[in-house]
Amino acid sequence: MGLAKKFFSNAAKPSGFLGKVMIAGMNIFHAKVAHWGMSRMNIPEPLEIAELGCGGGKNIRDLLMKYPHSHVTGVDYSPLSLEKARAYNKDMIASGRCEVVEGDVSALKFEDGKFDLATAFETIYFWPGLVKCFAEVRRVLKAGGYFVIVSESDGRDKPSLWFESVIDEMKTYTADDIESALASAGFSEIHTEHHPSHSWLVITAKK
Numbered sequence: 001m002g003l004a005k006k007f008f009s010n011a012a013k014p015s016g017f018l019g020k021v022m023i024a025g026m027n028i029f030h031a032k033v034a035h036w037g038m039s040r041m042n043i044p045e046p047l048e049i050a051e052l053g054c055g056g057g058k059n060i061r062d063l064l065m066k067y068p069h070s071h072v073t074g075v076d077y078s079p080l081s082l083e084k085a086r087a088y089n090k091d092m093i094a095s096g097r098c099e100v101v102e103g104d105v106s107a108l109k110f111e112d113g114k115f116d117l118a119t120a121f122e123t124i125y126f127w128p129g130l131v132k133c134f135a136e137v138r139r140v141l142k143a144g145g146y147f148v149i150v151s152e153s154d155g156r157d158k159p160s161l162w163f164e165s166v167i168d169e170m171k172t173y174t175a176d177d178i179e180s181a182l183a184s185a186g187f188s189e190i191h192t193e194h195h196p197s198h199s200w201l202v203i204t205a206k207k
């Protein structure tokens, strides 16, 4: 396996030394798209938030800042991501505003109707089947709860298509693909916003 493939495959499930480097990079290189995505989130103030595929945990912290009365549960299936996200949010965990738990989005270990908001930044490319995972997200949302997806790929941009060719576990999606999977999973009020000059997307859906 070439070094590029070895390194970038860690985006799907970081592990080992290269995974540590990848996670440190995620908090830095995803900051702009995440910041834009969060600025476009116009939903009623959520109290219980699930940050799915939380990686290095920066978005957990930024959600806690955006919604000062919220509690955020970060979820990831990579032990390395969990370790980094916990260290990054150590003070918030100590103050009881946040927890970071191991979990796979295709089979979440939460009861039905727990969350007001679920977020997924730069992660759905790696999920094992969109409709199945979206249905699982919908299950853990309260009635009227929101699911917000933020991706820097619109399924057509050259960089992401290159990543897709290198990372076996990665699949890019167009806004139509994502909207249709959300509808099949039972979501309504599905709305996509495209960034005016990048391939970035924010997709909001309601349970």
Ligand SMILES: C[S@@+](CC[C@H](N)C(=O)[O-])C[C@H]1O[C@@H](n2cnc3c(N)ncnc32)[C@H](O)[C@@H]1O
Pocket: 011, 012, 013, 014, 026, 027, 030, 034, 052, 053, 054, 055, 056, 057, 059, 075, 076, 077, 078, 081, 103, 104, 105, 106, 120, 121, 122, 123, 126, 127, 128
């Ligand atoms: C490219 S990183 C993005 C991390 C973070 N959301 C960000 O924007 O920087 C993708 C993350 O999603 C996690 N992930 C991928 N598939 C997952 C699944 N099925 N269940 C839980 N986590 C998953 C990976 O372990 C990794 O930490």
